[in-house]
Amino acid sequence: MVKSIVVSTARLPKTLVEKLKIYAEYFYLDETLNKEEILSNAEVLITWGQDFDYKEIRKMKKLKAIQTLSAGVDHVPFKEIPDSVLLYSNAGAYSEQCGEFAWALILALSKGLNNIVLERQKYLEGIYSKPRRINNSKILIFGTGGIGKTVARIGKGFKTYNVGVNRSGNKPEFFNEVLSSEVAFERLSDFDIVVIALPLNKYTYKLFKYEQLVKLKDESILVNVGRGDIVDEESLYKVLKERPSIRYGSDVWWKYDDKEAFETKTGIHKLPNAIFTPHISGVSGKGFIEESMSEAIENVIRIITNNNPRNLVDTNDYI
C-alpha cells in the first residue's frame, strides 16, 4: 500500500514523527530539498498557520486535508482553500491550560492582586483592589467547548453556579444551565463573572458591543480567553472607564492589520481595572507543546486512516 504524504510547516518532536511514519510518508517542509515536489504530492498539511504562506496551496493538487496546530482557525485565509480540502483545527488541545488561566485572571481581579497596596484599609476600600468572594457566585461562560468545560469544572471547586452559552443547547457536565446568546445577553446583569471562551468567526466577531457590555453587573468580572475581536475595543474601553467597579482580564488582543498586537489603540490594557497578558495562556508548563502537537498528530492519523477525525471546521462559520 502506498502511504499518504504528510508535510508539516512546524518541526514535530521525534516521538510524534515516528508515530506518524507508521501511517504516512512524513516531511518537515523546512528541511525538504525538493519542496515543490513534496507540496505537489502532499495529501495532508500540518501547520500553525502563521508559518505558512497559504498561497502555496494552489500548488498542492493532491491536498485533501489541513490540520492546524492552533486551536483557533480565525487566521486561516479561507478563500485560498479549495472546497475539496477539509480543514481540521486542534480545538481542545489547550483547554486545560486556558481554563486554568481564565481562573488565574478571575481570581487576580477578584482579589485585587493587580492593585496591591500594603495599607490594609486602602486595599480593602480601593475601587480597583477591594476583594470579592467567588464562592456561590454566578458565572456565565460563552462557549461550552474544551475551555468552557474546564472553566465550569474548576468553578465547581469554588461552588459557582455555571451557565453556559452555546448554539446547540447541549448541556455538558458541570453546567447548571445552558442558554442561547440572545437570552444570555438579556440576563447579563445576573452574573458576577462572565467568561468568553469562544472561537472567533463571523458570528462572534464583535459579539460584545456597547449595547451588551453596558448590561454587565456592577462589580462583575469579564474574562476573555477566546479572541480579542469578539469584544469591540472602543465599547469595552468606554464601559471600563465609566464603571470602574467592572474588571476585565484578557489573554487575547485585538488584531490590527491582521496581526494580534500586544498594544492597544485605546490604551485599554493600561487601565487599572484591567489585566492583559500576551497570549500565553495555552503555553503553561513543561511539555505543553509536545502534548498539544500530539493531539493534532493523533487526529492526522485518524484523517489518514478514515477513522472519525475530530474538529472538522465548518467553513461557513467563517466566510
Next chain:
Amino acid sequence: MVKSIVVSTARLPKTLVEKLKIYAEYFYLDETLNKEEILSNAEVLITWGQDFDYKEIRKMKKLKAIQTLSAGVDHVPFKEIPDSVLLYSNAGAYSEQCGEFAWALILALSKGLNNIVLERQKYLEGIYSKPRRINNSKILIFGTGGIGKTVARIGKGFKTYNVGVNRSGNKPEFFNEVLSSEVAFERLSDFDIVVIALPLNKYTYKLFKYEQLVKLKDESILVNVGRGDIVDEESLYKVLKERPSIRYGSDVWWKYDDKEAFETKTGIHKLPNAIFTPHISGVSGKGFIEESMSEAIENVIRIITNNNPRNLVDTNDYI
C-alpha cells in the same frame, strides 16, 4: 431565670444582637456607662482580641468563657487568663475566603501575573513569569481544618493530588493522603505546591526553617495563609534569593514587637518571586463581617445553653 451577661468589645450587627438577647443580657462595652460593673458581672466576653486589654480580665470575677471573633488566637496573652475561663476561637469562619485567596496566590504565581511583560517570549522564558500548569500537580496542605479543606476542595476542580498534614491522622474529604509533619517534610521535594493553613502556636512557630525550606522542589510554589511566624523570615529570604524558581505568596506577615507589620526586616516582600498582601484574605466580599460574626454568636449561644460549643482552644498548644 436570670440571663447570662455577655459583653462584646466589638459592635455586633443588630440582627445578631437581637438573636443573642433571646438568651443573654448583652452589652457592647464601648457604649456601657457602668463598664466596671458590667465587667465584674460578665460571664462571656466576645472580642477581636486586639481591641481589648486582657489585663481587665482580673476584674471579671464571674467570667466563664471568651469567644474570639478572629479565627486565630495566637495574639491572646494566655498568662492573663485564669484556668477557670474557657477560650473559644472563631476557627472556620473565614475558611471559604482564605481558601479562595490561597488559590488566588497559587494561580497568580503559577501564571506569572505578578511579573507580566508584554513581550510574549520574555514572559514565557522569564524566571519570574514563566507560566506553569496546575492540572495534575501534587499539593501539600499543612493543616486540614476549615481553610485546608477549602484549599483541597478547590484543588479537585484543578485535578490536583491533595496531601494533608495534621496531628490527628484524620483524612477529611478531598484529601488523597494525610501525613504527619515529620513525614511531610521528608517528602517535601515531591510537591509542586505547598500551602500553610495552620494556626500559630508553640508547635508551629518557625516550623519552616532553612533545613526544611531547602527541600522545596525547583519551580515549586509556597503559599502562606496561616501566620507569618510559622516560617522563619531569614531562612525563607535566603531560599528565595538562592533559588529564584521557587515562588512565595503570603497574606500574613511576621510580627515585630508583637504586631503584624506590613513591612519586613529582610525586604523579602519586595522580591520578584514573592507576592505579599496585607492580611486581607478573610475579608472578601459584601457581608463577610456579619457572616463571620454570626458564626461566633451562634457559638456563644451554644456556650450559654451548654449545647456543645465548638472550637475550644487547648491552651497547652500555646503555653
